Amino acid sequence: MTPTTTNKRIRPLFLNIAFIVIGGAILVFLFNAPKETTTKLPKDLTHSRFQEMGKKEAEKFCTECHSPKGVSPLPEGHPPKYRCLFCHKRQ
Ligand code: HEC
Numbered sequence: 001m002t003p004t005t006t007n008k009r010i011r012p013l014f015l016n017i018a019f020i021v022i023g024g025a026i027l028v029f030l031f032n033a034p035k036e037t038t039t040k041l042p043k044d045l046t047h048s049r050f051q052e053m054g055k056k057e058a059e060k061f062c063t064e065c066h067s068p069k070g071v072s073p074l075p076e077g078h079p080p081k082y083r084c085l086f087c088h089k090r091q
Protein backbone atom coordinates (compact mmCIF):
# COMPACT_ATOMS: atom_id res chain seq x y z
CA MET A 1 0.00 0.00 0.00
CA THR A 2 1.53 3.35 -0.99
CA PRO A 3 -0.74 6.14 0.28
CA THR A 4 0.93 8.80 -1.84
CA THR A 5 -0.21 7.37 -5.16
CA THR A 6 -3.74 6.33 -4.19
CA ASN A 7 -6.86 8.42 -4.64
CA LYS A 8 -8.19 8.88 -1.12
CA ARG A 9 -11.87 8.67 -2.16
CA ILE A 10 -11.56 5.44 -4.11
CA ARG A 11 -9.20 3.52 -1.89
CA PRO A 12 -11.56 2.52 0.98
CA LEU A 13 -14.19 1.18 -1.41
CA PHE A 14 -11.56 -0.65 -3.42
CA LEU A 15 -10.06 -2.19 -0.27
CA ASN A 16 -13.47 -3.30 0.96
CA ILE A 17 -14.27 -4.97 -2.34
CA ALA A 18 -10.85 -6.60 -2.48
CA PHE A 19 -11.32 -7.86 1.07
CA ILE A 20 -14.70 -9.39 0.26
CA VAL A 21 -13.48 -10.96 -2.98
CA ILE A 22 -10.33 -12.45 -1.45
CA GLY A 23 -12.14 -13.59 1.69
CA GLY A 24 -14.87 -15.19 -0.43
CA ALA A 25 -12.32 -16.92 -2.62
CA ILE A 26 -10.55 -18.40 0.40
CA LEU A 27 -13.85 -19.63 1.85
CA VAL A 28 -14.89 -21.22 -1.43
CA PHE A 29 -11.48 -22.86 -1.66
CA LEU A 30 -11.62 -24.25 1.88
CA PHE A 31 -15.14 -25.58 1.56
CA ASN A 32 -14.77 -27.07 -1.89
CA ALA A 33 -11.21 -28.27 -2.35
CA PRO A 34 -11.02 -31.26 0.02
CA LYS A 35 -14.39 -32.88 -0.45
CA GLU A 36 -14.47 -32.65 -4.25
CA THR A 37 -11.43 -34.84 -4.82
CA THR A 38 -10.78 -37.10 -1.85
CA THR A 39 -12.14 -40.64 -1.90
CA LYS A 40 -15.25 -41.03 0.22
CA LEU A 41 -15.56 -43.65 2.92
CA PRO A 42 -16.59 -46.74 0.93
CA LYS A 43 -20.19 -47.87 1.25
CA ASP A 44 -19.46 -51.54 1.81
CA LEU A 45 -19.74 -54.12 4.58
CA THR A 46 -16.28 -53.35 5.97
CA HIS A 47 -17.09 -49.69 6.49
CA SER A 48 -20.85 -49.70 7.10
CA ARG A 49 -20.54 -49.74 10.90
CA PHE A 50 -18.63 -46.44 10.75
CA GLN A 51 -21.56 -44.63 9.15
CA GLU A 52 -23.52 -44.40 12.39
CA MET A 53 -20.98 -44.10 15.18
CA GLY A 54 -19.39 -40.79 16.16
CA LYS A 55 -16.58 -39.64 13.91
CA LYS A 56 -13.89 -39.59 16.59
CA GLU A 57 -14.95 -43.02 17.79
CA ALA A 58 -14.94 -44.47 14.27
CA GLU A 59 -11.50 -43.11 13.51
CA LYS A 60 -9.97 -45.25 16.26
CA PHE A 61 -10.66 -48.33 14.12
CA CYS A 62 -9.34 -47.11 10.78
CA THR A 63 -5.69 -47.86 11.47
CA GLU A 64 -6.45 -51.48 12.39
CA CYS A 65 -6.54 -52.11 8.65
CA HIS A 66 -5.12 -48.93 7.15
CA SER A 67 -1.60 -49.13 8.53
CA PRO A 68 1.64 -50.66 7.26
CA LYS A 69 0.79 -53.99 8.95
CA GLY A 70 -2.93 -53.94 8.11
CA VAL A 71 -4.81 -55.44 5.16
CA SER A 72 -5.05 -52.12 3.31
CA PRO A 73 -2.02 -49.89 4.06
CA LEU A 74 -2.21 -46.19 3.26
CA PRO A 75 -0.66 -45.24 -0.07
CA GLU A 76 2.83 -43.79 -0.02
CA GLY A 77 2.90 -40.04 0.43
CA HIS A 78 -0.50 -40.04 2.12
CA PRO A 79 -1.22 -36.64 3.70
CA PRO A 80 -1.16 -36.23 7.50
CA LYS A 81 -3.77 -38.67 8.73
CA TYR A 82 -4.91 -37.19 12.01
CA ARG A 83 -8.68 -37.13 11.26
CA CYS A 84 -9.60 -39.71 8.60
CA LEU A 85 -13.24 -38.74 8.22
CA PHE A 86 -12.47 -35.06 7.88
CA CYS A 87 -11.08 -35.79 4.41
CA HIS A 88 -12.70 -39.15 3.58
CA LYS A 89 -16.30 -38.03 4.00
CA ARG A 90 -19.09 -40.39 4.80
CA GLN A 91 -21.68 -40.60 2.05
C1 HEC B 1 -11.63 -54.21 8.92
C2 HEC B 1 -10.66 -53.50 8.12
C3 HEC B 1 -10.93 -52.04 7.78
C4 HEC B 1 -11.26 -51.03 8.64
C5 HEC B 1 -11.45 -51.08 10.16
C6 HEC B 1 -11.36 -49.82 7.82
N1 HEC B 1 -11.12 -50.12 6.52
FE1 HEC B 1 -11.09 -48.80 4.97
N2 HEC B 1 -10.70 -50.33 3.65
C7 HEC B 1 -10.49 -51.64 4.01
C8 HEC B 1 -10.19 -52.41 2.82
C9 HEC B 1 -9.88 -53.91 2.79
C10 HEC B 1 -10.24 -51.49 1.73
C11 HEC B 1 -10.01 -51.77 0.25
C12 HEC B 1 -11.19 -52.47 -0.36
C13 HEC B 1 -12.42 -51.64 -0.28
O1 HEC B 1 -12.52 -50.67 -1.05
O2 HEC B 1 -13.30 -51.93 0.54
C14 HEC B 1 -10.56 -50.21 2.29
C15 HEC B 1 -10.69 -49.06 1.55
C16 HEC B 1 -10.81 -47.76 2.09
C17 HEC B 1 -10.79 -46.53 1.35
C18 HEC B 1 -10.51 -46.35 -0.11
C19 HEC B 1 -11.48 -46.94 -1.03
C20 HEC B 1 -10.97 -46.79 -2.44
O3 HEC B 1 -11.70 -46.28 -3.25
O4 HEC B 1 -9.81 -47.17 -2.68
C21 HEC B 1 -10.95 -45.50 2.22
C22 HEC B 1 -10.99 -44.02 1.92
C23 HEC B 1 -11.10 -46.10 3.53
N3 HEC B 1 -11.01 -47.47 3.41
C24 HEC B 1 -11.25 -45.40 4.68
C25 HEC B 1 -11.44 -45.94 5.92
C26 HEC B 1 -11.70 -45.17 7.11
C27 HEC B 1 -11.77 -43.65 7.18
C28 HEC B 1 -11.82 -46.06 8.14
C29 HEC B 1 -12.17 -45.74 9.59
C30 HEC B 1 -13.44 -45.06 9.82
C31 HEC B 1 -11.62 -47.40 7.60
N4 HEC B 1 -11.41 -47.28 6.26
C32 HEC B 1 -11.65 -48.57 8.33
C33 HEC B 1 -10.52 -52.18 5.30
C34 HEC B 1 -10.84 -51.48 6.44
Ligand code: HEC
Binding pocket: 037, 038, 039, 062, 063, 066, 072, 073, 074, 075, 078, 079, 080, 081, 082, 083, 084, 085, 086, 087, 088
Ligand atom coordinates in the same frame (compact mmCIF):
# COMPACT_ATOMS: atom_id res chain seq x y z
C1 HEC C 1 -5.74 -34.32 5.11
C2 HEC C 1 -6.69 -35.17 4.43
C3 HEC C 1 -6.66 -36.67 4.72
C4 HEC C 1 -6.74 -37.29 5.93
C5 HEC C 1 -6.86 -36.66 7.32
C6 HEC C 1 -6.70 -38.71 5.66
N1 HEC C 1 -6.60 -38.92 4.31
FE1 HEC C 1 -6.56 -40.71 3.37
N2 HEC C 1 -6.19 -39.81 1.58
C7 HEC C 1 -6.18 -38.45 1.39
C8 HEC C 1 -5.84 -38.17 0.00
C9 HEC C 1 -5.72 -36.80 -0.63
C10 HEC C 1 -5.62 -39.43 -0.61
C11 HEC C 1 -5.18 -39.70 -2.06
C12 HEC C 1 -6.24 -40.34 -2.86
C13 HEC C 1 -7.51 -39.56 -2.90
O1 HEC C 1 -7.55 -38.45 -3.48
O2 HEC C 1 -8.49 -40.04 -2.32
C14 HEC C 1 -5.89 -40.44 0.41
C15 HEC C 1 -5.86 -41.81 0.19
C16 HEC C 1 -6.28 -42.76 1.10
C17 HEC C 1 -6.50 -44.16 0.83
C18 HEC C 1 -6.32 -44.84 -0.51
C19 HEC C 1 -7.60 -44.65 -1.27
C20 HEC C 1 -7.36 -44.49 -2.72
O3 HEC C 1 -8.29 -43.99 -3.39
O4 HEC C 1 -6.28 -44.84 -3.21
C21 HEC C 1 -6.91 -44.75 1.99
C22 HEC C 1 -7.28 -46.22 2.21
C23 HEC C 1 -6.96 -43.71 2.99
N3 HEC C 1 -6.56 -42.53 2.42
C24 HEC C 1 -7.32 -43.92 4.30
C25 HEC C 1 -7.21 -42.97 5.32
C26 HEC C 1 -7.31 -43.27 6.74
C27 HEC C 1 -7.61 -44.64 7.33
C28 HEC C 1 -7.11 -42.09 7.39
C29 HEC C 1 -7.03 -41.87 8.92
C30 HEC C 1 -6.02 -42.70 9.62
C31 HEC C 1 -6.91 -41.05 6.39
N4 HEC C 1 -6.96 -41.64 5.15
C32 HEC C 1 -6.76 -39.70 6.65
C33 HEC C 1 -6.46 -37.48 2.33
C34 HEC C 1 -6.56 -37.70 3.70
